[in-house]
Amino acid sequence: MKVITIHKEDWAGGLERLYDSFRLFGPVKQDEFHNFRELVKGELPDLNLLNTRLSAKSIIYPQSEKMFEFTLDENRDDHHILKEIHKDYSPRAVIGIRPCDVRAFLLVKANFDTPEYKDPYWIKSYESTTFVGYACNTPCSTCFCTTAGCGPFHEQGLDLLLVDAGDHYFAKIITEKGENFLTAAGWSSEADSDTACDKIETMRQAAEAKITTRIATDKLKDKNTTELFEAPFWEDVAFACINCGTCTYLCPTCWCFDIQDETFGLSGIRMRNWDSCMYPLFTLHGSGHNPRDTKMQRIRQRFMHKLKYYVDKYEDGIQCVGCGRCIRHCPVNIDIRKVCDLMNGFET
Amino acid sequence: MLAYIDKIKEISRRLLQEGKVDMVIGFRKGTVPMMNEPCFVKTPEDVDNLVWDSNCGINLANYLTNRKEKIGIVAKGCDSRNIVTHIIENKIKRDQLVIIGVPCKGMIDRHKIEAMFETEIENVIEVDDKINIKGEGFEKTLDKKDVLQDNCALCIHRNPVIHDELVGDLVEEQKDVDRYEDVRKIESMSPEEKWRYFDDLLSACIRCYACRNACPLCYCPTCFVDESRPQWVGKSIDPIDTRTFHFLRAYHCAGRCTDCGSCERACPMGIKVRMFTKKLEKDCLELFDWEAGMTLEKRPPLDTYRPDDPDDFIK
Numbered sequence: 001m002k003v004i005t006i007h008k009e010d011w012a013g014g015l016e017r018l019y020d021s022f023r024l025f026g027p028v029k030q031d032e033f034h035n036f037r038e039l040v041k042g043e044l045p046d047l048n049l050l051n052t053r054l055s056a057k058s059i060i061y062p063q064s065e066k067m068f069e070f071t072l073d074e075n076r077d078d079h080h081i082l083k084e085i086h087k088d089y090s091p092r093a094v095i096g097i098r099p100c101d102v103r104a105f106l107l108v109k110a111n112f113d114t115p116e117y118k119d120p121y122w123i124k125s126y127e128s129t130t131f132v133g134y135a136c137n138t139p140c141s142t143c144f145c146t147t148a149g150c151g152p153f154h155e156q157g158l159d160l161l162l163v164d165a166g167d168h169y170f171a172k173i174i175t176e177k178g179e180n181f182l183t184a185a186g187w188s189s190e191a192d193s194d195t196a197c198d199k200i201e202t203m204r205q206a207a208e209a210k211i212t213t214r215i216a217t218d219k220l221k222d223k224n225t226t227e228l229f230e231a232p233f234w235e236d237v238a239f240a241c242i243n244c245g246t247c248t249y250l251c252p253t254c255w256c257f258d259i260q261d262e263t264f265g266l267s268g269i270r271m272r273n274w275d276s277c278m279y280p281l282f283t284l285h286g287s288g289h290n291p292r293d294t295k296m297q298r299i300r301q302r303f304m305h306k307l308k309y310y311v312d313k314y315e316d317g318i319q320c321v322g323c324g325r326c327i328r329h330c331p332v333n334i335d336i337r338k339v340c341d342l343m344n345g346f347e348t
Numbered sequence: 349m350l351a352y353i354d355k356i357k358e359i360s361r362r363l364l365q366e367g368k369v370d371m372v373i374g375f376r377k378g379t380v381p382m383m384n385e386p387c388f389v390k391t392p393e394d395v396d397n398l399v400w401d402s403n404c405g406i407n408l409a410n411y412l413t414n415r416k417e418k419i420g421i422v423a424k425g426c427d428s429r430n431i432v433t434h435i436i437e438n439k440i441k442r443d444q445l446v447i448i449g450v451p452c453k454g455m456i457d458r459h460k461i462e463a464m465f466e467t468e469i470e471n472v473i474e475v476d477d478k479i480n481i482k483g484e485g486f487e488k489t490l491d492k493k494d495v496l497q498d499n500c501a502l503c504i505h506r507n508p509v510i511h512d513e514l515v516g517d518l519v520e521e522q523k524d525v526d527r528y529e530d531v532r533k534i535e536s537m538s539p540e541e542k543w544r545y546f547d548d549l550l551s552a553c554i555r556c557y558a559c560r561n562a563c564p565l566c567y568c569p570t571c572f573v574d575e576s577r578p579q580w581v582g583k584s585i586d587p588i589d590t591r592t593f594h595f596l597r598a599y600h601c602a603g604r605c606t607d608c609g610s611c612e613r614a615c616p617m618g619i620k621v622r623m624f625t626k627k628l629e630k631d632c633l634e635l636f637d638w639e640a641g642m643t644l645e646k647r648p649p650l651d652t653y654r655p656d657d658p659d660d661f662i663k
Contacts, residue, residue, distance in 0.1 A: 030552070031552070031618060032459065032462070032463040032618050033618070048466070050467070050468060053616070053617065054554070063554065063555075063584075063585050064584035064585050064586070138467065138468075138484075140468045141380070141468060141470055142380060236387075236388075239386065239387060239388055239411070240385045240386040240387060242410065242558065242561035242562050242614070243561055244556050244557050244558035244560075244561040244562070244614065245554075245555070245556035245557060245558070246556045246558050246614075246616045249554050249556050249616075250616060258583065260582070260583055260584070262582050262584070271584060273583050273584050273585075276556075279557075279574070280570070280574060281574050281576065327379065327380060328380060329616040331406065331558050331562050331613065331614030331615075331616070332385055332386055332406055332562075332614075333378040333379060333380065333383040333384065333385040334385070335379040335380075337379070338379065
């Protein structure tokens with residue numbers, strides 16, 4: 001495994017060079033918290049962070065994404081014809097993304113990139129992106145990644161793992177994309193691989209030791225879906241829920257969207273927007289019937305999807321990477337760890 | 349305020365034992381610092397789950413809408429005013445409720461406190477009027493009055509305006525509070541400055557509707573932003589649609605908002621959502637001498653007409 005040492009004094013210069021070949025995205029602090037956005041030349045990602053408020057999912061899958069445009073002007077030959085909107089799929093790199101958020105893309109991929117269905121926008125975005133993960137030395141008390149199929153130094157889905165080692169970063173090369181990124185930056189000082197890997201391993205263990213909350217998911221698969229669906233605890237779980245979209249919008253693994261046409265005079269666009277299973281319109285049928293008419297049904301859907309249906313369908317663990325955003329920012333403190341325990345421990 | 353908890357439990361237990369209520373709505377201890385979770389208890393045994401401290405900022409009147417049971421509800425000043433509003437608006441009946449009044453000295457602002465520290469806050473302990481904050485490698489004690497939610501710092505109705513039980517002596521109301529300094533500042537801006545101000549204010553909005561859904565006033569069966577036939581408002585994060593949502597929601601709250609601060613507390617993006625509702629609250633006070641939720645005896649200004657209503661705006 002090749003590890004490159006990046007001295008911090010070479011950081012800004014390397015990034016400067018990267019702008020020639022990549023669009024760079026990184027965490028930036030606005031007001032009181034960090035979020036990802038595209039960096040402008042000369043701007044540095046702010047790596048002094050716990051994690052971003054919103055996950056990185058919008059870099060690949062924007063909250064509102066224009067798909068087609070059309071005209072309703074019948075004097076034009078192309079009226080009522082959907083035309084694809086040109087989008088920029090030039091190479092981009094996300095710097096400072098936590099391993100949990102990168103692993104999340106792999107869970108989402110199970111939905112957007114299947115043998116049967118391919119979502120062109122998501123796939124093109126994803127494939128044009130280099131993920132420069134930022135190992136997490138300071139996990140939060142709400143992080144439970146180590147029991148959610150992930151971890152603070154988890155490498156799955158990463159092209160490069162950046163580890164903060166004081167006056168320098170270690171950049172562990174995981175894929176060819178990662179290697180190309182380093183080349184474009186001109187960072188080439190190879191570290192002694194064994195020593196660097198030992199150091200990284202020590203830091204990984206220290207970070208993992210800081211993660212004290214754990215969830216048990218071992219029994220979810222064997223539970224009877226209908227019994228879980230009808231479990232008596234949902235009323236209690238749902239009571240506080242206000243059915244806002246905070247949990248789903250902050251979640252790196254929530255993928256649901258809604259497609260809308262918007263017209264302005266005679267021209268219009270077709271776009272897709274994030275949707276949320278918490279919303280009353282989410283599964284409202286054209287007939288007016290809604291199979292998930294109450295908030296209890298909606299919150300149950302969220303947890304059943306993440307912790308049961310996904311588990312059964314994809315056989316790749318739960319649809320959650322343990323980032324803890326939904327726990328920290330739920331306005332009424334609904335805690336997925338508690339719900340997971342209830343589900344995993346449920347006996348009829 | 350911590351002393352209230354024994355009293356809350358005692359009253360709740362009694363109400364449940366005597367069959368006076370089917371459930372008590374209150375708070376249980378949260379799983380993260382500075383958060384409690386609204387909950388219900390239905391049996392005397394479960395009463396011990398209830399807690400009370402300065403992290404009970406969510407307005408519990410929101411949980412009463414259209415309920416059919418007999419309910420005991422823990423209510424601080426603002427909750428009680430929203431209960432009044434709910435009764436006036438026929439969302440719950442007075443005789444369904446046993447209101448357990450909590451004289452309140454304000455709730456602490458978790459957004460504000462989190463922003464004071466670079467690293468994670470791991471433990472928060474409240475003793476009297478002090479808030480002790482601990483995290484890895486730091487510890488700090490803050491005066492509660494310095495870290496109150498903005499609306500609590502300006503609150504002039506800390507005591508419940510309506511109650512059947514009371515968990516402690518009434519607290520002294522804050523006097524000589526200038527409630528609208530921030531609103532006046534915006535009022536004095538030029539139209540361009542105002543536009544910029546509101547654009548900036550809303551730039552972080554993700555349309556999650558936490559503000560709307562945490563609000564006891566927002567109980568419409570279908571909110572105007574969710575209407576699809578016709579669809580009034582676009583669903584993307586286009587700034588025009590986002591503005592439309594916030595402005596219209598605020599107008600729907602005119603003469604009804606009690607400035608409980610739930611909207612702002614709930615916002616995951618830290619938007620000062622109250623800046624919309626406060627202007628309307630100020631207008632209602634100045635034009636109609638009206639404060640929402642203070643009495644069951646009067647109709648709110650926007651559903652009554654008086655010949656002497658101000659009409660200066662008609663040119």
